[in-house]
Amino acid sequence: MSERRSITPTHRYRNNDKLIGIGNTFWNMSEEHGVAGIVGDLTDGVFHMADGHEFVNFTVCSYLDLDTHPKVIDGAVAALRRFGVLDHCIPRTRVQTPVLLELEESLGELFGATVISAISTAAASTGLLPLIASGHLGNGTRPLMVFDKNAHVSMANAKPSCADETEVVTCRHHDLDHLEDLCRTYERVCYVVDGSDSLGGYAPVNELAELQERYNLLVFYDDSHSLSAYGERGIGYVRSHSPVLDERTITVATLSKGFGAGGTAILLDGYPKQTRRLIERFAGPLGYSQKMNAAAVGAALASAEIHRTDELIQLQERLRSNIALFDSLLATEQSGSTYPIRLVPMTDETVVGAAQRVFAAGFYVSPVFFPIVSRGTAGLRAMLRAGQTEEQIRRLCSVLIEAGARPATALPEPVAR
Incomplete structure (x- = not known):
């Protein structure tokens, strides 16, 4: 009986071996640490999980909150x-x-x-x-x-x-x-x-x-x-x-x-x-x-x-205001942009742990890693929305800084007396 042939992939346009081999490690780690595969009920902008934990989702693409309008x-x-x-x-x-x-x-x-x-x-x-x-x-x-x-x-x-x-x-x-x-x-x-x-x-x-x-x-x-x-x-x-x-x-x-x-x-x-x-x-x-x-x-x-109404203008203005508030508190490469997404830099080794810490404080920001981003450029993705409150944004930024994010401006050194 002749030997059966194996197939060598060309990988001209995709490479699932690399995609899954590296990326799935991060996904498994995220799920094991409770920052992926989350299930909860949404009420008035807050997710409620079966174990009693509550959190505000800062990684959702409904930038004007029209999905709940x-x-x-x-x-x-x-x-x-x-x-x-x-x-x-x-x-x-x-x-x-x-x-x-x-x-x-x-x-x-x-x-x-x-x-x-x-x-x-x-x-x-x-x-x-x-x-x-x-x-x-x-x-x-x-x-x-x-x-x-x-x-x-x-x-x-x-x-x-x-x-x-x-x-x-x-x-x-x-x-x-x-x-x-x-x-x-x-x-x-x-x-x-x-x-x-x-x-x-x-x-x-x-x-x-x-x-x-x-x-x-x-x-x-x-x-x-x-x-x-x-x-x-x-x-x-x-x-x-x-x-x-x-x-x-x-x-x-x-x-x-x-x-x-x-x-x-x-x-x-x-x-x-x-x-x-x-x-x-x-x-x-x-x-x-x-x-x-x-x-x-x-x-x-x-x-x-x-x-077609002025309500859209008001929602866009609230979104821009929330973006500006976030930028005034936290430094990212996107600071100053009208874009509603901010990528808070982390390392491959710290990104999942940082996401877990933020989640425990009542906020979800998704950890992103290869193949979502290039290897070595992991981060926490925060998405700003019109419906987020000033208190929520300030609290989130405070927690992110505790988790290793860089504040927008360093506090001045205390004056010697």
Whole structure:
């Protein structure tokens, strides 16, 4: 009997051996120390665990607290009764109720774009990026697909399927010089990047716009973390700053974070009407029977109405005020930014213990480590929200300083008498 062959992986686009081999050690340690896998009931902004422990969650992406807004919750319930079905489980290309069309029309007016809904940003990116790679979503030219090294996993996971359609490379984080070199070399380039990332930073939108004008660069943004929290009517960082809002700029953004609902909006400009049909039919998960259900749509419709009122402005102002308060107490690389995420530096050896200490004091800040961040750059991720109180922020910062964080300003030395 001949010897059976073993398989040697190429690891061209992912490496689960490394991903799990290193990352799972931190996850196991986090769970063993009680700072992962937590279960509790949420009441008035406080989590209550079965053992009696209570804590305020400072690692949640609902930056305006719209996910608990009475109008958003009522909107979800009302939509179920109004449309009479949770999810008519059939691809919308065949049969659909008007629920998604109503939402897309509302969001299109709100954001000033053509909007196509999806169940998640992962589904949207998984479906759209291969269509871009084949030239079917673009100008017909197969572009070189350049993924930013820090591109969220929801985008990075599309590398293998894109590689079946065109060439795929990964570039260093926001390496504009390298990107321009590639634009000079290839007929068309598509850059895949977070418009606002989960570790507290914005994409160089204006500089990318210059490359778009000079080389016809196509940019695919995931702007999930800034939607609602940033810009007039909550249009997000990319649409607030990019001067190139046409077929060269494609944005996906979840409705589950600042928007406080569920699902995802794909924002398109300058594409003909038939592009919608192409996406609905051939963009992978977007063509399946997996779509936003009526409850998520109802919540999103209600949130969209809040976005049209002065209440959104007031919530954004409260969020900015809380960000400024945090920055006045604690030093991070993100200090001074309008971004609501702060990464409090720790070492790989201390990050889980520090998170445990903060949790015991009544606050949750998630420990982040490889592969969430590069090896050796672990930290505690704190997310600011409009609904957090001044007392909560001051108490959290005090506990973080006790756990090893650096205060914003050192206290002056006592004067000798």
